[in-house]
Amino acid sequence: MDHVLCGLAANPALPADLVDRLITVADDDIAADLARRADLTRGQAAALVSRVQDVAALLAERGLLTAADIDPVAQPLAVFALLTEGVGRPEWARLFAADPDADRRERLAACPGLPPDVAETLAGDTEIRVVVELALWTTADMAARLAEHPHAEVRRAVAANEATPPAVLAALLTGEGMPPARRCLVCDRKETPFVHVPYCSEPDCELHPGASCDGSHESTVHDTQEQALRNPATPAAAVIGFAGDSSPLLRWALAERTGLSPEAYERLAGSPEPCIRATLAENPTIGDRLIRRLAADPGHEVQRGLAHNPRVPLDVLTTLAETVKVGPTLLPRIATASLAEIEELAASRNPAARMLVAERRDLPPEIRDALAADADARVLKSIAPHPGLSEARLRAMVDRHAVRVLARVARNPDASPALLEDLVRHRPPVRKAFREVARHPHATARALSACLHDREARPVAAGHPALPPEVVVELLADDNWQVVEAAAANPSLPLTVMSALVSQRVQESG
Template sequence: MWLELAERDDLSGDQIRLLARRGDAHVVIRLLSRGLLPPDEVDRFDPPVVIAMADIAPIPEDWAWRLAASPDPAIRGALAATTHLPADVVAALADDPDLEVVAEAARSPRISDPLAQRLATHPHLSVRRALACNEHVPSHLLVALAERRAPAAELCPACDGSGHRLAEQWSCDGGHQDALHDLDYALTLNPRTPAETVSRFTAHPSIHVRWRLAVRTDLPQGAYRALAQDPTPGIRGDVAASHPALPAQTIIQLLTDADTSVAAAAAANPSLPEAVMHDLAASDDGSTGTG
């Protein structure tokens, strides 16, 4: 009943405070997420509630430290993932004995540059991969991860003996190749990774890296030309579809692609040269003639 009441739009201030006092953590979290209950009006220490608060606004520092000392790694990890955690608490969680907690600290928007620098050399690739996703990490560190400037990692999910689910899909002969490919994928996801850096992945052995690269719109033209010749039709099609920076010559090349879906995507590209568009319109059926 209390949770249903928390969904109402006609609650008075007194009713909201009453719900917060009588309801459980789910009720308080819902009131917080709807913006009905200011975080500074929450006066009870309840780990799920405090974690929800830390995603909305800064929380009392003593509460943050209490949660950081929780015996439950799930609570410590959830805390590390919040938006408004004090930077010194993030740094403490980066030294947590649980690897997942450390990885969440590496993803934190409150990460400091010195901490990011330290985690970029972490012996486990899962932490480096988490860091590679973080849009608050300085670009030069992302470049360093892409160029493998740090000492080689010692462990990855496929070889650390943890029974990680990825161990069933990945293999490792000591070189952590699958985990390194996943690191590169994370770097292509991160808009802070310079386009010049990720454009070197156009011939990457992982199809996932190349496919993700194909949907970025900030690459040098040479990268699009290379991706337009990728052996995977889906990658060529994504390149053909909508890149405003795609060179006209590359669009024309993709119009004659052996895969009709790629040619159709090129024909719909907004950067298609007007003269070529007129030629397509004047053809018998408006097709690209690729069969």
């Protein structure tokens, strides 16, 4: 990989003529950076995809490619990218539906809005993986038909498709009214009965651990049920019976679902597996009584999940915050708290409550300033990045709690250049603060120079536009490729240097 050219390809100051020259020598990595340029023109996009097809999806997503730009025979990847975006031509779909390459037919099957005749062709494909891919993405009518496909793997894919009609999903879940499947991936490959061991010694084996078939295709049926349980289109009435199922995976899938009965959630709460209870704890539709029951659960992940539940009562949340390490995170319940609740939390005698509300970045000035004068370092760490804080308040935080708040103060968007310079000179140094200063828009050349001495901050600082041009040029020869790439992408890199670097690489490639 040429890290200099990759950096230049991403450099927002690179002139259009140098972009054109880079396109002529672009490999996959350089092309990926060029394709993300905000100033890339449609003509440049067409030239780029003609050299590197792999960027077609990104260019199509950005609206920089049209059907007129593509030769379907020479640029099949671009064809699939445009078909995926819904701007391809129907004749392209027909062309690739008859392609002898099964990989291409499989990619086509994942494209939305296929002409009905193309979908019919793919539904009868001799390669089961093509039909499976179609089943995952096809329309409701075709999904309903494929639900009765003789291959169990196709049915599993239909169960995952959110366009599948609810009644069909319910039938796939229970098996009622469905003709039995005749094949699965296991009995396609192995003589039954067969159970795939976790550590298979066959180098070309594609069966997943635990895959099994005794004639009933049991592992694929189980996977089909799991997909149907995770599918939000499956009716709640059809899934409730699985709340007491013997399979932890099925109960785990059910714990994510919203809109079930309180009784079903209560049964799931009795699961012995902490992962199921933790998932349930985060479910926004469980009731207050169950929330309080789960708050007493000894599992740390259960309590953590409950802390992220958007409907957890504030009194439960503040109690959890004393023991659960949520980190510098704005929790969903705090994000939606009313002004009255914010005022109550900010005035709480519990530091954990004040810390939670301090993560809001839209606090009224009087509440923000009061929290900025808090005696608890945890509260100050949360409030320090809040916009609008004066330099005097930020410096006071550092004076009181030094290294405990330094990095968070450095993150404040209003931190002045002088303050940032003082933060990187602090002793003992705080490595996280160097990284924050290195990406801060107010960082000065002096502050950035200090950041260059920190291993992790150095690549970030190398891309900062406030870095002197001569320093940026020196960093192009750094031992660390991340530093080199960041320096090459720095808009402060002199134009003459950019031009020389591109000319040198073009000449070498020619």
